[in-house]
Amino acid sequence: MIWHVVVAIIIVKLTSAENVYCACAVGNAALYREAGRFETLFAVIPTGMCVQYSNGLEFVTVENTTWISLEYGGHSGFADFSLLSPEVWNGVCPTRLREIRAGGSHCPRIVTREEWGARLPSHTIGHLPEIPQYVFIHHGAGSRCHSEDECAAKVRSYQEFHMVTRGWWDIGYSFVVGEDGNVYEARGWDKIGAHTYGRNTVGIGISVIGDFRTQIPDDAALHAVIQLIACGLNTGKIQTNYIIQGHCDVVPTECPGNAFLDIIKSWPHYHRSNDSHCPPLDELS
Template structure:
């Protein structure tokens, strides 16, 4: 059933007519579509020819030979479905979300998830399909053959696989490394992340960073989203939404490859992952995809996978304009650079919801720009709201409440904090990196003010929230040149007559590496 539903989703691209009333572009709509497909699609044993109606033709997706090569083999069980039995809204939704594109400053094929993140659906579906086929080490020498599925070795789950199983040549690849190229690629990582990441950095391999990596965006409205506009109009295809979808696809694909049949319906799996957690595990959900992603594969493994996927693409498309005449050493350099940027700028950084995501009111007046880099991080707790926020809906409501208090009661131009940290796995942008805040009287121009949502007089924030402020946020600020290497951490009470950030939190704060008793 699972295989057939995926092929039907992709096959419907050939049948869909535009102009129908649109469902909101939220993950719940995708889950609703899967529920309807799972209910309406009868499963039947079929040969490849009999299942062809449910599959996209080669001409319908000519620009992605990697997916065709790795995922193109039909399932033994295929879905034969009359397209008109599906609702017009469902057909329109499928048409809109199963292709990913960035053009004209907007991103297409993305949906808003319950945790507030935006997710590209195409790499998510690719990861699910790769997981159903079993995690495979596909031999690169098979690129000239039509059916790698018959000879690729099924591997154990990514987390449990030894490097020798994943690739016989695993090692960290440096720009001038003379290591032999990898001989296999992992099917899950290749179709979700490695191929697109490698091609993106292939465009500008000599730059220190890629300006389009992980670009965020704003929905026209969060309640019933339809249009997603990127904050960086020059964004590459590897946006924040794409990375979210690719990681989700890799994580869920890995999970599917390890669990025995009968596997759960996709609608159930996605409901859990974008809800309370897969199989009741609160750490295995979209809120913590970066932490799970960091444990999924090592830097050296991922470098090999990006390198190997570029080699595979080069063999599948000898005339590829970006890959033509590229040497193995050049591909290794691209893979090393791409993996380093992805790891340091995405996996090791906290996920930050932009102002537009939580519904910020406009800034009043003219903001004062900060003179970066700054030398201090001032730690606060909100006190009110007193309870930690554990969901996007609650955290966003808390942000709006605090902004109203700061603007309407205190008379400030905006919410005072630079950033606010929830207990839902996310950081919420206040005044951000570039605007002077109103968080620490007399010192607002010298440092960033970061607040934990809640009252931490007697209790502590979650370990994930503490790690975000102690390690991840400053590390990323250092890398981006926003914070000085010798920055100092102080509690609000050290500078202003207040109990903030609470006795319990301040006691812990004093053990942090960059904590200082005085500003000097």
């Protein structure tokens, strides 16, 4: 008798679950606040992640690209429909991140140290003690670059400055991003950096080449940064509950520049701590 009751309860639960509508990313799907305006990019749905939406997608076509409206991380945006697979599931949307991690990373192009002509570190650099939770955003505060040759030269100059002038063991950042759309490997995912004083063992540091106090990075650089973060999430190099902060959120500095910070503040994983040294959020826009 008890067994029949248990079976009945299970059957009721299974049959009462409602279908949900899911948009599943078949590639890292960038989200923009306005369809077709790439400067409004604010997040990337990682490959394999499924986002629930209400029955009936809103479609917008801009210059031969079809965009759909979605909510992700508490923010509304538009994604390229060709990068999403609409699916119907019973009860809850799936996630395929584990399968994606096993099958491929879908990362942006990362120019290796050998390719950009890095010097060897002066000392052995230790590994991060655990998977980092923080992503710290920086700017180089100098001139910009728009080709691989220019950007590689800038990365070499950063390494020279960090090692010769500051006496560090290597270039301090984990990665450097150029407005050529490439990511340049610095210390990489696994090594302790020298980018954010007091927080180097708990996060990675991403620096965009240029001075972004009054101007924002171009679309290629912004997309590369967000794709790199999605890459870290897909490959298990950053924690799923990661936190994005600007350099000035941790130490007194203008880095990563007010114009850049005005964009970062809208990214879903950005967190402004109470002791932040950055300008008040309402002064950025």
